[in-house]
Amino acid sequence: MAFLALGINHKTASVDVRERVAFTPELLVEALQQLCRLTDSREAAILSTCNRSELYIEHDHIAADSILRWLADYHHLSLEELRASAYVHEDDAAVRHMMRVASGLDSLVLGEPQILGQMKSAYAVAREAGTIGPLLGRLFQATFNAAKQVRTDTAIGENPVSVAFAAVSLAKQIFSDLQRSQALLIGAGETITLVARHLHELGVKRIVVANRTLERASILAAEFGAHAVLLSDIPAELVNSDIVISSTASQLPILGKGAVESALKLRKHKPIFMVDIAVPRDIEPEVGELDDVYLYSVDDLHEVVAENLKSRQGAAQAAEELVNIGANDFMLRLRELAAVDVLKAYRQQSERLRDDELLKAQRMLANGSSAEDVLMQLARGLTNKLMHAPSVQLKKLTAEGRLDALAMAQELFALGEGSTDKPPQ
Numbered sequence: 001m002a003f004l005a006l007g008i009n010h011k012t013a014s015v016d017v018r019e020r021v022a023f024t025p026e027l028l029v030e031a032l033q034q035l036c037r038l039t040d041s042r043e044a045a046i047l048s049t050c051n052r053s054e055l056y057i058e059h060d061h062i063a064a065d066s067i068l069r070w071l072a073d074y075h076h077l078s079l080e081e082l083r084a085s086a087y088v089h090e091d092d093a094a095v096r097h098m099m100r101v102a103s104g105l106d107s108l109v110l111g112e113p114q115i116l117g118q119m120k121s122a123y124a125v126a127r128e129a130g131t132i133g134p135l136l137g138r139l140f141q142a143t144f145n146a147a148k149q150v151r152t153d154t155a156i157g158e159n160p161v162s163v164a165f166a167a168v169s170l171a172k173q174i175f176s177d178l179q180r181s182q183a184l185l186i187g188a189g190e191t192i193t194l195v196a197r198h199l200h201e202l203g204v205k206r207i208v209v210a211n212r213t214l215e216r217a218s219i220l221a222a223e224f225g226a227h228a229v230l231l232s233d234i235p236a237e238l239v240n241s242d243i244v245i246s247s248t249a250s251q252l253p254i255l256g257k258g259a260v261e262s263a264l265k266l267r268k269h270k271p272i273f274m275v276d277i278a279v280p281r282d283i284e285p286e287v288g289e290l291d292d293v294y295l296y297s298v299d300d301l302h303e304v305v306a307e308n309l310k311s312r313q314g315a316a317q318a319a320e321e322l323v324n325i326g327a328n329d330f331m332l333r334l335r336e337l338a339a340v341d342v343l344k345a346y347r348q349q350s351e352r353l354r355d356d357e358l359l360k361a362q363r364m365l366a367n368g369s370s371a372e373d374v375l376m377q378l379a380r381g382l383t384n385k386l387m388h389a390p391s392v393q394l395k396k397l398t399a400e401g402r403l404d405a406l407a408m409a410q411e412l413f414a415l416g417e418g419s420t421d422k423p424p425q
Contacts (some may be wrong), residue, residue: 003139005094006067006086007047007054010108013085015297019280021075021082023048025249031074032129039070043136045126047101049118050163050191050247050279050298051108056098056122058136064088095139096327102147103319104156108301109166110312111156111319114190116147139330146326153322156315164194166304167275168202170296171243174273179203184237185226186246186254188216191277193223195245200224208237212248238263244274246282257286264292275301353385 008021023031023046035044035055043058055067072082089097097106102119104111123140126132132140150156175181183204185192188211199207207226210233211217217228229237231254238244238259248254264272274295276283281297288295361378365371390409397405409415 002059002061003091003094003136004057004059004062004064004067005054005089005097006057006064006071007052008082008085008087009052009054009106010299012087015279015281015299017081017085018051018053020077021053021071022050022279023053024251028125029129032126032131034074035067035070036131039066041067041131043126043133044131045122045136045140047119047122049115050277052101052106054101056094056136056139058133058139064090092327092331095142095330096323098139098143099146099323099326100320102143103150103323104147105150105316105319105323108298109163110316112162113151114162114194116144116151117190119147120144135334138334142326142330146323149326150319150322154315154318156312156319162191162194163277163298163301164191165198166301167245167277167296168195168198169304170275170301171199171245171273172202174294175242178243179205181242182206182208182240183243183245184208184210184234184241186210186231186234186244186282187248187278188220189247189249191247192245193220195247196220196224196226199243200226204243206240208241210234210237235259235263238272239266242270242272244272244283245277246275247277248282250278250282251280253280253282253284255283255287257284257290260287260290260293264290350386354382357381357385 008018010018013021025048028046028048032044032046035041035046039057039059039062041057041059041062045056047054047056055071057067068082068086068088069079071077071086072079075082098119100106102116104113104115107115119140123132126136171181172178178199179202181204183199183206185196185199185207188209192209196207196209207221207224208229209217209221209226210229210231211220212231214228214230217230220226221228234255241263244255246254260272264270269292271292271294274283274287274293276295276297279298283295285295287293357378360381361374364374364377369377394405394409
């Protein structure tokens with residue numbers, strides 16, 4: 001029984017690398033099944049977001065390098081390139097890492113709440129794929145409980161800060177009066193919903209939501225008094241858009257340099273502020289080369305995040321302590337479960353020895369032996385049988401130089417000072 005948490009994130013890999021290691025949602029089930037089949041992992045789950053791609057594995061003596069090799073092959077990357085950006089956590093460290101991730105302690109924006117929902121989705125997909133078993137299942141439940149406690153018992157959950165909030169904060173720094181600005185939001189997922197909420201609360205004059213399906217865009221737009229359009233309408237909307245924030249699951253760029261260049265001409269080069277939160281990117285990087293365009297990727301949000309970190313370090317410290325307690329409690333319970341199996345096997349063995357000696361005693365009674373002789377023989381025989389295997393093994397281990405076995409036996413059988421009961425007076 002061993003756990004592995006392996007992956008890359010915003011701290012270890014650039015946007016370019018993260019794009020190439022990201023898992024397409026519709027292929028996750030297939031990827032999980034292939035991972036277990038080709039690496040002999042007993043249980044597995046995959047968390048893939050704009051800022052990280054992580055594999056959670058329960059296995060029996062599988063080298064982390066074999067998991068890395070599978071990940072590199074799956075995404076057509078060189079093993080050396082991936083190894084340069086990857087991190088690996090094992091057992092206790094893997095448990096602690098999962099809990100830190102779910103609690104928002106490892107996020108680009110400290111304490112952001114969306115990651116817990118994404119972790120729950122990763123668990124649900126792994127269950128659908130049939131790659132979640134009892135051990136990883138217990139770990140996910142313990143992870144969710146730890147994250148919930150962090151949210152409940154620390155200030156890290158107050159005034160939630162997210163990548164969406166960081167993007168809007170950056171817009172506030174560039175535009176002195178957001179109430180006179182128009183925003184174009186591309187996508188209709190959770191991140192864009194948060195962006196829309198923040199912009200709406202700040203009184204942005206007009207918000208337009210562009211999405212692949214008009215129905216989904218309309219639902220989001222109705223919530224904030226916004227206007228819904230299709231992705232094909234983006235070029236026309238760009239002309240009046242001062243702020244463009246994009247976050248979709250598209251595998252290809254949605255907004256290219258040509259469309260932005262045309263919009264700038266019609267705007268008479270009035271500046272456009274753009275934030276591309278998506279991985280893979282929604283906005284071609286070349287757009288940032290245009291005059292009058294201020295294009296930021298998720299990696300560019302670090303400065304905004306740094307300001308938020310200052311006010312959240314106290315809460316983060318308390319959250320880290322809760323995570324450590326949660327991780328230690330989980331590993332303790334898991335080790336206790338492992339002991340249960342050994343104790344069960346030992347009890348079954350002892351009961352077989354007891355039954356054998358009891359049968360002998362019954363035969364002696366049937367043959368006319370005295371009850372006193374039968375009881376003495378029963379006690380002597382049962383003691384000898386119960387002592388035989390531990391005695392043989394202890395002699396063997398000490399002969400091999402395993403002197404630690406003596407100390408272990410003393411502790412196991414409570415043979416220390418004061419452990420022997422005194423005879424009654």
